[in-house]
Amino acid sequence: MQNLHKYLTGHGVKPSVQRIAVMEYLATHRTHPTADEIHTALHTTMPTLSKTTVYNTLRLLADHRAILSLDIDERNTRFDGDVSPHAHFRCRRCGCIRDLPAPEGHAAAANIETDIEIDEVQWYYKGLCENCKQDSPIE
Structure with a gap:
């Protein structure tokens, strides 16, 4: 968790519980998930986590080059924690x-x-x- 905090800070992203959770999911699930897949997985342990928060977090992380946003799937944007x-x-x-x-x-x-x-x-x-x-x- 401390490494993710440092990683986000190093990319100019202010760490929050939600941002760390999304980043941790991407770091531990190398399946190139969609935003909906991430939300579904995290919602079980974070029931107040909204889809909007997940989408906004992913956009923020991609804008700061902390993750990759992939358009390889014609139907869904995929995300990769390996930059x-x-x-x-x-x-x-x-x-x-x-x-x-x-x-x-x-x-x-x-x-x-x-x-x-x-x-x-x-x-x-x-x-x-x-x-x-x-x-x-x-x-």
Whole structure:
């Protein structure tokens, strides 16, 4: 808990019980959950936690680059507590999302032009995970 307090403070976010709970959930659940999934999971132990608070917290954390906001899922924004450079893979059949290593030479991507400043790069891959690949082909 103390490390999360320090982590949030280091990203310019004033720690609160709700913010620490959301950050802790993301740090311990590497499933790239949606805001609704986070709310459902936390609501059992924090019954006064509203969906609005979860959404606002996630937006605040993403704006301060304490978490990643992912648009890899066309229907839902997903969230990732790991802000280190890495890629994401989404299975077209089962929808699982998992981390992959950053592409080779990813640091060079930040030097595309000299008159712009890139502060975030996201890599998305889509296809079939090993479980779905063994099943019947996509229709």
